[in-house]
Amino acid sequence: MHIGCPKEIKPQEFRVGLTPAAAREAIGHGHSVTMQTGAGDGAGFTDDDYRAVGAAIAGTADAIFAEADMIVKVKEPQAVERKQLREGQILFTYLHLAPDPDQTRDLLNSGVTAIAYETVTNANGGLPLLAPMSEVAGRLAPQVGSWALQKANGGRGVLMGGVPGVGPAEVVVIGGGVVGTQAARVAAGMGADVTVMDRSLPRLSWLDDVYRGTFKTRYASADATADLITRADMVIGAVLIPGAAAPKLVTKAQLSTMKPGAVIVDVAIDQGGCFETSKATTHEDPIYEVGGVVHYCVANMPGAVARTSTLALGNATMPFMLALADKGWRQACADDPHLLEGLNTHAGKLTNYAVGVALGLDVISPALVVKH
Missing domain, CATH: 3.40.50.720 (NAD(P)-binding Rossmann-like Domain)
Structure with missing residues (x-):
């Protein structure tokens, strides 16, 4: 051939x-x-x-x-x-x-x-050809999000790990799959206060068992999502339904409840994004602002590395x-x-x-x- x-x-x-x-x-x-x-x-x-x-x-x-x-x-x-x-x-x-x-x-x-x-799937129900790029994008998400959080880029001016006497950034990761797990690992490693949300109780149990309190977990009800985003400095969208459009989990109206200068990183943008206000951006022009919230929605994040x-x-x-x-x-x-x-x-x-x-x-x- x-x-x-x-x-x-x-x-x-x-x-x-x-x-x-x-x-x-x-x-x-x-x-x-x-x-x-x-x-x-x-x-x-x-x-x-x-x-x-x-x-x-x-x-x-x-x-x-x-x-x-x-x-x-x-x-x-x-x-x-x-x-x-x-x-x-x-x-x-x-x-x-x-x-x-x-x-x-x-x-x-x-x-x-x-x-x-x-x-393409595997015997465990995973997505073996998506997984490596999901791992890359997940690990990049807190990195690019922390850049967007800097005041010069429109963010709140919050340091991910804080300093002695000053608390760290609060990061919410919506989705506990490959992207979300990698994002949570890196964000926690940067010193942030991290909560991972998912609708699968077995997955949340697995995350708790494996990572032993490195980050917190919450069941991803609509009420919990609405509550956590009001406190978050950064929200990472990491929800995937194989082959389908990503569900819209945060509405435009909810942006008004978020902190001014908070950051959204939508890793699901290739599948349409999981925030109602998401639209694809590029590495050349990666961020935009809606309702005082900075959006990072680069559609090919792994291309940066x-x-x-x-x-x-x-x-x-x-x-x-x-x-x-x-x-x-x-x-x-x-x-x-x-x-x-x-x-x-x-x-x-x-x-x-x-x-x-x-x-x-x-x-x-x-x-x-x-x-x-």
């Missing part, structure tokens, strides 16, 4: 879909790999690094899209890229279709077989990429029901139920698509 990896063109996106190590593995399996020139620069990989493992280098993205049987990326294809996709081609990348009707329509019109990293993120993502995606290349998408998905969960579109048909519900579109079972 001919595998192609274009340079990411989303603003301030420095990650790359294939590491030299992944390219070496694919070539060792008998496949050919073509990288767009400069695709790895942002993550510290040169064209020569890819040439050294046997990959070809193309001067333009057009050549990649025209010739490759499988396109491997990081972020969802932008409008100009979607025009180059075609039926019979595999697209393997993050998609986040639920809040993006334009992208969904374009992928369906192209006929491409699109497999989304964020809906592109080297770490690319290596972590490459480790996770490589086995699935090789299975798709070795067997073809149909056999690979037939053999692996967890990879099958990643199938979002094929030949003009939508195959992810959560996306269909979010966008009001008809859905066909991915299992039926594989069989026929």
Whole structure:
């Protein structure tokens, strides 16, 4: 199979879909790999690094899209890229279709077989291709939130860990999954007073048992959320429903109950965000203010630490990429029901139920698509 990896063109996106190590593995399996020139620069990989493992280098993205049987990326294809996709081609990348009707329509019109990293599952019910970026984003959230809390950036001017005689920042993390756990760990490590909220009592029990009071836990009722955000200096949104749009857990009206200069970090923004006032921002212009509350809603947070993120993502995606290349998408998905969960579109048909519900579109079972 001919595998192609274009340079990411989303603003301030420095990650790359294939590491030299992944390219070496694919070539060792008998496949050919073509990288767009400069695709790895942002993550510290040169064209020569890819040439050294046997990959070809193309001067333009057009050549990649025209010739490759499988396109491997990081972020969802932008409008100009979607025009180059075609039926019979595999697209393997993050998609986040639920809040993006334009992208969904374009992928369906192209006929491409699109497999989304964020809906591939594992035997434990986890999301193995989302987890490494969730870990990165979770650990970044308190870091960028503490920057936004600085007075010069519009925040309250509160130091995360406080100083002797002055209390620390109060941080509320909504969601106790991978993102929320990592955010809580780092925020607590910075000295903040941290509370993690979740609706799963087993998860809250696990957090208490494992972290032994490093941070507090609360059941995520509407009343508890409304209460805690009034006291918070920082609220981190870390709620995920696989494949679906994120629920809006804090309304615009509730902003008036928050402290002036408090900070919201919405890590769920790729899925539409879990605050009613959230809108996607970029690393170049990451924050805005609504009702006196600073919002940080960068849609590709892990891109800020592109080297770490690319290596972590490459480790996770490589086995699935090789299975798709070795067997073809149909056999690979037939053999692996967890990879099958990643199938979002094929030949003009939508195959992810959560996306269909979010966008009001008809859905066909991915299992039926594989069989026929």
